[in-house]
Amino acid sequence: MLKFLRSPTTIIVLLAGIAGMTLVLYAWRLPPFHSSVEMTENAYVRGYVTIMSPQLSGYVADVPVHDYETVKAGQLLVKIDDRIYAQKLAQAEATLAGQKAALANSYQQELSATAGIAASEAQLDSAKAAFNRARATWDRIRPLADKGVSTRSDADQARAGFEQANAAVNQAEAGLQVSKQALATTLGARAGLQAAVTGAEAAVELARIDLENTRIVAPRDGRLGEIGARIGQYVTAGSQLLALVPNDVWVVANFKETQLDGMKAGQPVTIEVDALQKSELMGHIERFSPAAGSEFSVIRADNATGNFTKVAQRVGVRIVVDPGQPLAEMLTPGLSVVVSVDKNAPVRTMPAQATNRAVPVAARG
Incomplete structure (x- = not known):
């Protein structure tokens, strides 16, 4: 037996077996290589990618930016x-000016109608x-005419003057009503004129807004992708x-459900970036997804049938x-x-919006 163990071939095979078993234990994180560090390569840099589109139609007149250029908020694109x-x-704007002129004319008509009412009232008083x-003249002459003291001609003239004055009073009262109706008409039409002015202001x-939308500007600081717009292009x-x-x-980072036990928001994270020659950056967990990735899939698997x-x-x-x-x-999105x-x-x-408890899947019954 000792001679067998002294054989170089046997020693090499034993060492190879021990090394293989050690690698398996390390790969599967089995004792004595169990570690509290969880790692995943299923992780990517993410960011907000905003697709810029026009809100109206027209021909492209200018494209002052270039591919992959850094821009500032408000810069013309x-x-x-x-x-x-x-x-x-x-x-x-011309339509609005016309509507405002009509509204101003309404106020002028109100002043004229008010003055007309005053004139009608004065005419009525007269x-x-x-x-x-x-x-009074008729009341004096009528008894005299009945007694034959006054002439018939004077009596007829006094009576005609009385009736004419009565008709003038009725006419003045009617004129006053016309003036008041003119004022009411002016005030009633003003609501429509004011609505027309409001509509014209909205149209302006x-x-x-449409004129401003002909200028597509950067909503915030960032970098551009490839420019798809060309001068003269109809969009x-x-x-x-x-x-x-x-x-x-x-x-x-998309961790397996078996790795989540013990993870909490706020724990430090080491980020190794492939594009930066495996350089390491530091970060921390902000929050967890509310469901597994399979729940967000367009076509979800049905595990209720067939083999599982x-x-x-x-x-x-x-x-x-x-x-x-x-x-x-x-760092750029997609790395x-x-x-x-x-x-x-x-x-x-962590801030208030970030949860500091373990994810629900960590609580096992």
């Missing part, structure tokens, strides 16, 4: 020919005074012209890259990374 929209704005005078604002509302990628990035093979599901974990790291500025989480590491203080 694409300009659409604005001549038609400028004329529409001028037309709307007619009543003339009526009172004519009635819409035309101004319609919703056409995809270019993509803007803001500077905010994060990492989404248990497959470990993956849950997305959002990871924030810690600020103040120079290499973090080189592959390797994420490592030490579940025994202390938890950082």
Whole structure:
């Protein structure tokens, strides 16, 4: 037996067997290689990719930016020919001016109607005074005419003057009512004129918005993708012209459900970036996905029929890259990374919206 163990071949085979068993134990994280560090290569850099599209149709007049250029918020990206929209704005402003003039004329008509009422009231007062005078004359002459003291001609003249004065009073009262109705008509029509002015103002604002929309500007700081717009190209509302990628990035790591036990929001994370020669960045867990990735699939698997093979599901974990790291500025959405989480590491203080408890799948019955 000792001679057998002294054989070089036997020693090599034993060492190879021990090495293979050690690798298997290490790969499967079995004792004595059990570790609190969980790692996954199913992790990628994510970011907001905004597709810039026009809200109106027209010909592209200018594209002052280039592929992959860094832009600032408010910087012009694409300009659409604005001549038609400028004329529409001028037309709307002219309509608004006409409606405002009509409304101002309504106020002037109100003043005229008010003055007309005052004139009608004065005319009525004058007619009543003339009526009172004519009635007094008739009251004096009528007894005399009955007694034959006054001539028939004077009596007829006094009676005619009385009736004429009475008719003048009725006419003045009717004129006063006409003046009051004219004022009521003016005030009643004003509501329609004010509504017309409001509608014209809205039309001007819409035309101004359309004119402003001929300038497609960057909504925030970031970098551009490939520019799809070309000068002279006719575009319609919703056409995809270019993509803007803001500077905010994060990492989404898809851990297996068996790795989640003990993970908490706020735990530090090591991020190894393939594109940066395996350079490491530091981050921390922000939050966990509310469901496994299979639940968000368009075509979900139905495990209620046929044979069943248990497959470990993956849950997305959002990871924030810690600020103040120079290499973090080189991260772009879509890059592959390797994420490592030490579940025994202390938890950082997290904002109110980030949960600090273990994910639900960690609580097993």
